[in-house]
Amino acid sequence: MTKRRKLRIRPKGIWQLPAAAASPVGRFLIIGILMAGAGVGATMKTVHLLRHSKYFRVKTVETDPSLTFIDGRYWDGLKGESIFTVDLQKFQRGLARQYPQVTQLRVTKYLPDKIVVSAQRRLPFAQAHVKNRTIVLDEKGVILSMSGPPIGGLPLISGVSSDRPMELGLSLGSEEVRAALEIIKEFRNYPGLSAYPITKVHAANLLNISFYLSNDLKIVLDRDHIARKMKLLNAVLSQGSLDFKDIKYIDLRFKEPIIGKRQGKHD
Numbered sequence: 410m411t412k413r414r415k416l417r418i419r420p421k422g423i424w425q426l427p428a429a430a431a432s433p434v435g436r437f438l439i440i441g442i443l444m445a446g447a448g449v450g451a452t453m454k455t456v457h458l459l460r461h462s463k464y465f466r467v468k469t470v471e472t473d474p475s476l477t478f479i480d481g482r483y484w485d486g487l488k489g490e491s492i493f494t495v496d497l498q499k500f501q502r503g504l505a506r507q508y509p510q511v512t513q514l515r516v517t518k519y520l521p522d523k524i525v526v527s528a529q530r531r532l533p534f535a536q537a538h539v540k541n542r543t544i545v546l547d548e549k550g551v552i553l554s555m556s557g558p559p560i561g562g563l564p565l566i567s568g569v570s571s572d573r574p575m576e577l578g579l580s581l582g583s584e585e586v587r588a589a590l591e592i593i594k595e596f597r598n599y600p601g602l603s604a605y606p607i608t609k610v611h612a613a614n615l616l617n618i619s620f621y622l623s624n625d626l627k628i629v630l631d632r633d634h635i636a637r638k639m640k641l642l643n644a645v646l647s648q649g650s651l652d653f654k655d656i657k658y659i660d661l662r663f664k665e666p667i668i669g670k671r672q673g674k675h676d
Contacts, residue, residue, distance in 0.1 A: 465492050468522040475530040479508055484526075492518055509578030510553055535593055535610075537566040537586060539575065550580045550590055564593050564606075564620075568613030585612040588632050592620060595639040601647055617662075627658040641666060 470484040483504075487495060497516045504526075505514055514528040531547040536559055545554040545563070552575060559565060569585040589610040596607055605622040612618045615632040622628070630638050638661040645651070645659060645666055660667040 461491070465521050466490065467492050467495065467524055470524050470526065472526045473528050476511070476526065476528055478510065478530070479504075483507075487524055492520065492522060492524070495524065505578060509551065512547075512551075533560065533563055535564045535566055535590060536560055537569055537581065537589075539569055539571055539581070539583075542575075544575065544581070546581065546586070546590070548590060548594060550582070550586050552577055552579060552581060564589075565609045566590075566612060567609065568611045585615065588612055588615055588618060588635070589620075591635050592618070592630070592639070595636050596620075596642075599639065599643040601643055605646075605653075619658075624653050626653055626656060628661065629658055630661040 467487050467490050470487055472479070472484070487500070495518065497518065501514055501516050504516075505511055510531045511528045512531050514526075517525045517527070519525060531551060531553055533545050533553060534548040536543055536545050542555055543557070543559050543565075544552050545557075545560065546566075547553055555575060555577065566586060566589040569581075569583050569589070571581050571583045571586075573579070573582050575581070589612045592610060593607055596602055605624045605626065608621050608623050610618065610620040617629065618631060619627055619629050628642060641661060642659065645668070655670055656668055657671045658669040660669065
């Protein structure tokens with residue numbers, strides 16, 4: 410008599426785990442996956458709630474006192490936006506592009522609803538005549554303005570050129586400009602020279618740079634050792650015996666300065 414095999418029929422609706430999944434390691438992995446999925450879901454929900462919470466919307470924008478020249482409406486675009494979605498890098502680039510007078514710019518978020526903008530203002534230091542335009546520069550040669558007439562009281566640099574495109578907020582990048590700016594800076598280091606400030610600098614030839622003081626005295630020098638030559642000029646002009654009406658120029662390119670007398674004023 411043939412033996413009949415008994416068929417095991419699994420009840421419908423009951424989920425059976427594969428053998429590997431039924432092991433302790435398999436169960437652990439499945440539980441871990443489920444917990445990870447639940448964690449991701451909870452995180453996404455939390456992020457959504459934070460971004461849309463009124464508690465984290467920007468209410469205050471504190472700015473450095475030196476930035477009062479910026480239109481206050483510029484900051485209005487930040488107010489009411491979620492502090493988590495504010496793109497600080499994009500904001501900084503836009504601010505620097507629109508206001509080239511700003512330097513050392515730093516924008517920081519402070520939870521829950523405040524943004525602090527710290528910076529310093531670039532100050533006009535000199536102006537240069539380039540490509541038939543008068544541009545205003547800070548002490549590092551950064552372009553602050555490219556329109557308007559010459560500004561009284563700022564030294565005018567001439568005889569310079571630039572192969573770079575001239576854009577607000579960028580350095581002019583000319584060796585002649587750098588030399589002229591260094592001359593002005595070193596000259597201003599001596600309070601005794603302040604009575605006759607520099608009015609213009611001609612720097613077309615770095616071996617024969619000339620600048621003029623407010624009393625029309627011409628100073629000649631070259632690109633090298635500018636700081637030492639300004640010290641020497643201070644010593645020469647401090648001599649009480651000098652009569653500026655008799656002096657046409659002072660040449661600092663030699664070991665001993667050469668003082669050129671006006672015509673008819675030779676000793």
